[in-house]
Amino acid sequence: MNILFVTVFQISEQKGGTERTTARISNEMRRRGHKCYNLYAKPIGDMFEMTEFDGIYTNYSPESVRDIIDSQQIDKIILEGAFIMVKNVYDGRAKASRKPSMLFVHHFAPGYEPYFNAFYSIWNQFRYAQSLSNRVKALVKVLIYPVFKPYMDASFHKLYKVAYSLCDKIVLLSPEYSDDYCKFGNINDKRKFASIPNAVSFDEFIPLEDLSKKEKTVLIVTRLDEVQKRISLAIKIWKRIEDDAELNDWTFKIVGFGESEHEYRKMVSTLGLKRISFEGRQNPVGYYKKSSLFMMTSLFEGWPMTLNESLQFGCVPLVYDTCASFHEIINDGENGYLVTDKNEEEFYHKMHALMLDANKRMVMQKAAIESSKRFTLDKIVSRWEKLLNE
Structure with missing residues (x-):
């Protein structure tokens, strides 16, 4: 063919x-x-x-x-x-x-x-444009936004x-x-x-014997775009984790880059967070292999590649339940958790419980790997x- x-x-x-x-x-x-x-x-x-x-x-x-x-x-x-x-x-x-x-x-x-034509997104295109021509194009969109937005929609x-x-x-x-x-x-x-x-994005699946080598790390792999990915919500949840003395041996790594990175770094500094790091553009495989938990706070997705990836490397996902496809990927409570959208309290408590229960994490990590094989x-x-x- x-x-x-x-x-x-x-x-x-x-x-x-x-x-x-x-x-x-x-x-x-x-x-x-x-x-x-x-x-x-x-x-x-x-x-x-x-x-x-x-x-x-x-x-x-x-x-x-x-x-x-x-x-x-x-x-x-x-x-x-x-x-x-x-x-x-x-x-x-x-x-x-x-x-x-x-x-x-x-x-x-x-x-x-239409979300990508939101004013916040257009304004950031102007603020963080890498070239003069792109900056001028974004400025024009800002100036004609009341007409531009309905036309594009x-x-x-x-x-x-x-x-x-x-x-x-x-x-x-x-x-x-x-x-x-x-x-x-x-x-x-x-x-x-x-x-x-x-x-799934990769042909390898983490061997079960390597699960014991995982570190107490929470991971996000994403484009840093607040309109869609809403990483600010993840940072707020992480603030509660850092404030919890029982969880002071956990760290949070964000792999990726994008126009909202400046705001996220400023937010982390303002909140005084010490155990969160921005890793930039990286091959994520090593991060998946070492990390125990994965967060997704997106407003919308299609069939997120990184969610598949987290499963195949035994990185248990906790996800705000905003998309129908999530229910085909995650069996709630078995290979990950679906959390009511914007319910920070629920997200924190489910993450807190998993962080303190190594046996539960291991069971869910094994289930995550097995479930990802549906999508080879x-x-x-x-x-x-x-x-x-x-």
Whole structure:
């Protein structure tokens, strides 16, 4: 089978969740004998190790899409969250002699997009822009925000509807998301939906004998973005942990980077916290292996890669219950905890109890590892092959 993966960004496992998923799926597809091609809109620079494909293209005009389809005899087109490219790909397919199926994959919880146009997010884009041109663009958004916000929100609603109309399948991360997609896109038809979760990010699982080597460390691996990730809530919970004399041998590590890091560092300083560290951009595997607990305080996610990762390395997750997909990943009280959103008291008490009960942690760590094996790359790619062969 010849598959064209259409993406907004050039593909590298190190870029982000969407790109990592695309890289792992395409690599396994190629290993199984399929040919995989990538058409992307935006390069990501030289700091990343790029994923190999049987062919890579950057021109997504309808004429170029037509030529790719016919020259490479494309059988299936998978659009990885690339709303902005749907119309051109559809028009290119219409011009081609071959008519491959188009599958659009939504990598987030449907309806999340307006949050990224919140004023807080736009203002931080201006404050922490790395170049003059980006700073000017962000300033324009700030100045015209009363007009910009409703315009962008309306455009996202339209993009959902266009993708559903033009594509043959809409692939969501959870079957629970179909209603949300329909509501946000004002769609009354559910016949095109399918669901496939993300695979675990790594091929290794921590050996059970290594669980005894874990340290008394709480871990977060994330992009530092307050609008979505709400790390300020995790820091507030950690303040209660540091104030608890019974837990003075525990530490908290935050792996990742992003535009909200300055605010988080300031918050930590203001609260006088001493056992919390910002680790920056790192390979997280070593941190997962050493850490005992994992926190997630996100307002929304799709199928979070880091939650899968925490499970496969026996790092027990405690998660604010904000997304339907969490219930497919976590069996509450068995391989992790789902906590009522923004209930700091509940979060603290569940974490406190786990910190003081090494036997309970060990039982849940073993359950976490076993539960993550539901999402091995082999199993997820087999589901993709089945869908593509329908």
